[in-house]
Amino acid sequence: MAVTIYDIADEAHVSIATVSRVFNEHPRVSEDTRRRVFRVAERMGYEPHTGAQSLARKGTNLVSAVVPVMTSFFFMEVLRGAQGGLDGSPYDLLVYPSRTFSGVDAQLGRALQRGRSDGLLLVSVRPTPDRVRRLQATSQAVVLVDDAHEAFDSITVDSRWGGRVAVEHLIERGHERVGLLLPVPGTTPGDERLAGYHDALAAAGREPDPDLVVSADWHHDLQGFTRFAGYRAMQVLLDRFADRPAQRPTAVFVAADIMAFGALRAAHEAGLRVPGDLDVVGFDDVDASAYLGLTTLHQPMVEMGQLATEKLRRRLDDPGAPPSHTVFAPRLVVRETTGGAATAPSA
């Protein structure tokens, strides 16, 4: 049997109330008994039972993060920021990872169980009506990261604006025909980046050409956010212009770095030099992007994670406050794939 508060109360000749006070840093305990209790507790290897604690207090001091982990880098960075934001607070972070987007609901269910945690961080989890219903029924504080809903605090990156910046960068470099590779239809980032693409075209007074746009139809469980999907999408795009090379896009905006890696490979296999024959811009700035010299839009992942926990803590303090929405602007990072200078890898 594990040692309980009673055992150490007996040994230290105090009541369990006092032991509890010692461990909760209650001010009204004499220095004497405090030390005695600590000594006994240490000797007996006491450790409070978290279940009993969360029952007696009405809180767990835990924050759950539900994350679909496909390209782990983005999530890890966000989680890193979240961990940091929790430092110095009484809260700990618990992670419910899901390998696929569809597995998210199961993990969400677990995280939502009463007594599991006080707050919920949803990263890249689209707030479907069903999920919104479940989230509203819970008493936990909820913060959305990388997606938004008016009912909850949220932190997002302005994907649309980023898409526009990406395409404008390509237009400025003189490209007449700019392709676009997207994940499977219906994702929030995908839709937004597509809109940004159109914005840039419109601002430049150009007509959109559907032939220049390819949506992924592979790896649906990962929403097409894969190297392979990017690889195939690029092949499809190039195939479309196999018989009319003059029309071929000379630049491509790929909606996610991970897809861009596959796209680059397909381009190389097709004998295209990047840059030169083809310029490529990605989105996300994952760790391998710097290494591969990919021009992309950088998302402030660590900052997003950190801010997320700050919002969470604020909401835990004041559940009634109106939801707040923060939108970060992504930053264009020019590297080799659009003629930038090569840099030594740092990671």
Added chain:
Amino acid sequence: MAVTIYDIADEAHVSIATVSRVFNEHPRVSEDTRRRVFRVAERMGYEPHTGAQSLARKGTNLVSAVVPVMTSFFFMEVLRGAQGGLDGSPYDLLVYPSRTFSGVDAQLGRALQRGRSDGLLLVSVRPTPDRVRRLQATSQAVVLVDDAHEAFDSITVDSRWGGRVAVEHLIERGHERVGLLLPVPGTTPGDERLAGYHDALAAAGREPDPDLVVSADWHHDLQGFTRFAGYRAMQVLLDRFADRPAQRPTAVFVAADIMAFGALRAAHEAGLRVPGDLDVVGFDDVDASAYLGLTTLHQPMVEMGQLATEKLRRRLDDPGAPPSHTVFAPRLVVRETTGGAATAPSA
């Protein structure tokens, strides 16, 4: 106030004992009341309080996984296997990620708290004397993955043998001088792979040359398992032979794929063609390896995760059983960096 078992007992005109029985699938409940209770519970949105449950039962039905550096594909795959191994069991997986190797102890402390979980999966966590002490003091079941200790169940890959296979592959390809790039000194995989390197040299009747071996001295918090560490290590290696090109190694075994990526970049920057001027073999077979055509040693990550949970469950059933140790043999995957055929990316 959240709805408790009492509320639904009132509403359904039964005792709380019956409600509890319904939710625990106790056989001695009439079909009638079972349905009634379920209906009421659903209507009121009841959900058991996990803390109270774990207090009353003596178990949480949770398994904690403590993993350093989830940036790495390796951990994700292991976790995927672990999730799979838990499917159909009453256990859920909880993840305590740590960005650095040193952060592991803090996470371990949290996971070890009484009432957090029933079992512990330690992935790539070296069993230091201090950790062993803590792990032996806990009543949780413990399984080590990617490291071993005689006191606990463990699952490892034979790194030494893998290192030998890697180097023998290079020797067979006719290389006289084979370099070795290692993480920071003192890691279990690093030491083992170094031993395998020596094994292969000895078997071929060659003298080891310390000039051919470089240990990382960068990114200590990640034990040098980074692109950058590999990049710099390769530079150091090449620098050593800048004034005597004839002695330069024509092949390099890099102790981790992630380091190999950096090493490849350094090689390219030095104007070396791979393969041709330099052959490279990595270790791990992470997702980007196939994409970059890196010859490497594949570890059965998913299988390891799955087996880990199986051992965990077995141990939970029978805490007294003697520890069992499983060693997987890594499999050589020949790709472009040692002259293998190019393959289309699948991920």
Added chain:
DNA sequence: CTGCTCGTTGAAAGCGCTTTCGCTCACCGC
């Protein structure tokens, strides 16, 4: 010396659940 205050402690009432024990009430065979 009396009456207070204040720092320190203990008793006890929960927190929400599981589970043992035992009761009640058919239903059975004899």
Added chain:
DNA sequence: GCGGTGAGCGAAAGCGCTTTCAACGAGCAG
């Protein structure tokens, strides 16, 4: 008609902790 059986259920005792309330005694002013 009677004891025996077993299905279905409730009462109540925990599980290990927090927190309120009250008690106690020492120290202080009057």
